[in-house]
Amino acid sequence: MGEFSELATQVMARCETLGSLSQDPHCLDRRYLTEQHKLANQLTSGWMIEAGMTTWQDAVGNIWGRYTSSVPNAPRLILGSHLDTVPNGGKYDGMLGVVAAISLVAMFDGTRTKFPFHIDIVGFCDEEGTRFGTTLLGSRALTGQWQENWRYLKDANGISLEQAMNNFGLSFDDIASASIARTDILGYLELHIEQGPVLEQEDLPVGVVSAIAGAKRYNMTVEGMAGHAGTVPMSMRYDALSCASEMILAVEHISQHRPGVVATVGKIENAPNGVNVISGRTLFSLDIRSEDDELRDKALSEIIDSFNAIAARRQLKLSIEQTHSAPAVKCNEHLKQALVKGVEASGINPRILASGAGHDAMAMADICPVAMLFTRCKGGISHHPAESITEYDVAVSLSALYNTISNLQHA
Numbered sequence: 249m250g251e252f253s254e255l256a257t258q259v260m261a262r263c264e265t266l267g268s269l270s271q272d273p274h275c276l277d278r279r280y281l282t283e284q285h286k287l288a289n290q291l292t293s294g295w296m297i298e299a300g301m302t303t304w305q306d307a308v309g310n311i312w313g314r315y316t317s318s319v320p321n322a323p324r325l326i327l328g329s330h331l332d333t334v335p336n337g338g339k340y341d342g343m344l345g346v347v348a349a350i351s352l353v354a355m356f357d358g359t360r361t362k363f364p365f366h367i368d369i370v371g372f373c374d375e376e377g378t379r380f381g382t383t384l385l386g387s388r389a390l391t392g393q394w395q396e397n398w399r400y401l402k403d404a405n406g407i408s409l410e411q412a413m414n415n416f417g418l419s420f421d422d423i424a425s426a427s428i429a430r431t432d433i434l435g436y437l438e439l440h441i442e443q444g445p446v447l448e449q450e451d452l453p454v455g456v457v458s459a460i461a462g463a464k465r466y467n468m469t470v471e472g473m474a475g476h477a478g479t480v481p482m483s484m485r486y487d488a489l490s491c492a493s494e495m496i497l498a499v500e501h502i503s504q505h506r507p508g509v510v511a512t513v514g515k516i517e518n519a520p521n522g523v524n525v526i527s528g529r530t531l532f533s534l535d536i537r538s539e540d541d542e543l544r545d546k547a548l549s550e551i552i553d554s555f556n557a558i559a560a561r562r563q564l565k566l567s568i569e570q571t572h573s574a575p576a577v578k579c580n581e582h583l584k585q586a587l588v589k590g591v592e593a594s595g596i597n598p599r600i601l602a603s604g605a606g607h608d609a610m611a612m613a614d615i616c617p618v619a620m621l622f623t624r625c626k627g628g629i630s631h632h633p634a635e636s637i638t639e640y641d642v643a644v645s646l647s648a649l650y651n652t653i654s655n656l657q658h659a
């Protein structure tokens with residue numbers, strides 16, 4: 249790992265520098281179309297130029313660099329991840345994938361290694377969707393998936409997406425020019441921190457992603473009858489909160505018996521929410537994910553069946569509203585195998601694992617083959633200032649990517 253440890257030091261330092269660009273002085277918070285977005289793009293493009301790349305910013309605000317192929321009309325291999333963060337975020341989520349790719353290209357440039365394809369690095373401007381409530385804005389602009397009505401999306405201060413783009417020096421009307429042709433892309437490779445505890449538990453520095461889980465989300469509303477906590481006998485109650493509690497435990501129980509499926513109730517609203525009032529109405533969320541859509545939907549229908557049975561037995565009304573649905577995205581077999589070989593060549597046992605979190609690769613899969621490499625992160629903690637990775641794991645990640653890209657050359 250010797251030759252990569254110096255690069256890893258550089259990657260760690262650059263994540264630290266990017267991590268200092270925040271719109272909030274108390275924590276890391278860097279959102280789309282802010283001054284700090286602009287500064288992050290400038291900083292990143294400076295590093296790209298140092299690495300021997302030509303750079304540009306596209307119409308949505310992604311920053312790009314190209315390590316040009318010596319072959320005319322060469323296809324492009326795209327590497328990258330996102331440069332935006334959640335509020336109170338960590339300094340490796342997203343940034344690692346951009347910064348590591350730049351250091352690798354610098355290494356190729358240093359040895360004058362040329363490829364039969366361009367190596368394009370992209371720093372996506374908005375993956376988290378924190379400012380306008382819609383995720384993957386950067387990568388979806390590339391794939392032509394932007395929608396006209398997003399023009400009117402507003403941030404917490406009432407500034408529309410269109411206005412924010414104008415303030416940044418971009419134009420909503422030019423967004424189509426950010427889309428890229430699918431014909432000349434070899435693939436999209438994304439290095440990202442795992443954001444979960446699996447690699448740490450198995451004592452592995454990296455892992456190869458099999459698929460990005462598909463997710464469905466719902467709002468469940470249970471309606472009962474509010475009443476006086478002292479006067480209504482237990483046998484005559486229609487307690488919405490008790491009913492919802494039974495349903496929430498059913499979610500946990502059913503998903504515990506469905507390997508490959510994770511289901512979560514993370515949000516609850518109760519009314520009237522008084523200490524001496526029987527609950528009349530309870531709303532809770534349901535988020536259910538799997539890398540296998542069929543498996544997920546089977547568990548989901550079991551959960552809904554149990555909800556209906558619980559509501560019927562307690563004689564309460566249940567309404568179900570779907571708020572989100574995204575299919576699972578499988579990683580490309582050829583690229584995945586290339587990563588497996590790259591990991592093996594670095595002397596590491598290639599663990600294959602699914603991604604429970606969403607990534608830019610999900611959007612990119614619309615236009616090209618995608619694959620992802622995960623770097624172990626401490627305690628599986630992410631979207632938090634305690635997000636932490638080691639220099640050794642970064643060196644292994646760089647080595648695995650280096651081997652993968654070098655091998656693609658001969659594929």
Ligand SMILES: [Zn+2]
Pocket residue numbers: 330341342375440607
């Ligand atoms: Zn991320």
